[in-house]
Amino acid sequence: QPLKVLSHVVYIAIIRECQAECAILSRQKYWKNHSDPQDVWYVLIGIPGLEGLHSWISIPICFMYIVAVVGNIFLIFLIITERSLHEPMYFFLCMLASADLLLSTATAPKMLAIFWFHSTDISFGSCVSQMFFIHFIFAIESAVLLAMAFDRYVAICYPLRYTTILTSMVIGKIGIAAVVRSCFICCPFIFLVYRLTYCGRKIIPHSYCEHMGIARLACDNIKVNIIYGLTVALLSTGMDVVLIILSYTLILRTVFQIPSWTARFKALNTCGSHICVIFMFYTPAFFSFFAHRFGGKTIPSHIHILVANLYVVVPPMLNPIIYGVKTKQIQDRLILLFSALS
8 A cells, every 4th residue: 555655656746747847848849939030020019108199190200201301312412413512511411311311211111100000010130120220320320420520620620621631532431431330330239139039028119120129028138238239329429429529619619719700600600500410310319328228217108219209200301401591502502493493
């Protein structure tokens, strides 16, 4: 009898051990099937907390996107076709308009598809591609704004050497350097999200994919992703901002040494449109960046996502308008063009 009881206990223990082992194998098989990034589909929910207002929010976003596309294409066309605008300032403006056009087009169509058609699904590959292009274009635009600040610095501080310093070759090299730098700092984002293991969480509380939004869905430790994102922000975009501030500090010092108030006003007026563009570009960008990393408990998510959505359409919409209003050469060409068409 004792042997029979002992054998029964051993049998039960073996059965339970087998059940536990099967459960472990089943979980491992589940995570293996769901951790392959190629098989993952995400759900972009738009603006969390404001799902009922998506249709209304889509109206201004659609309008701003259309204005951004038409305005930037027209600005690029005007600069390319008008030989009188073939100057360093306008070449940089053409680069800025191209970056604005790409940034808004990389985000707004999917955003509107979510708001209008509830097309929330997006594959991992498409999500990573969108993430890369958003960060890539943002870094290019930041570099172009720095180049435009340098252009204004040379034009005001060294006006007699302006054409010899900013030659066509120099402008081309600056454009190539902006693209190469952006590619160099943004390609690691792809590796950083592909190295992570994903295990079932598929809801992205955003209207488009960006680095930390994807990384937070992983089961792994994402400290490396956070550190690299902060490092890139501080050493690339942050350094651009510092150099832009330095450029305008030197510009202001030179301007206030000019004895004529008229000449001072004219010099400052040439920088006014660029300063407006700088504030519009960096203010919401840094708000969104730091809110995503440090403001999770203090900033409502719908405010953060709404600002992030407006950031990718408002500056691209306003940049052509600001430069059209503030730049006399562009105004004159617009008047001539519309007169010819009429």
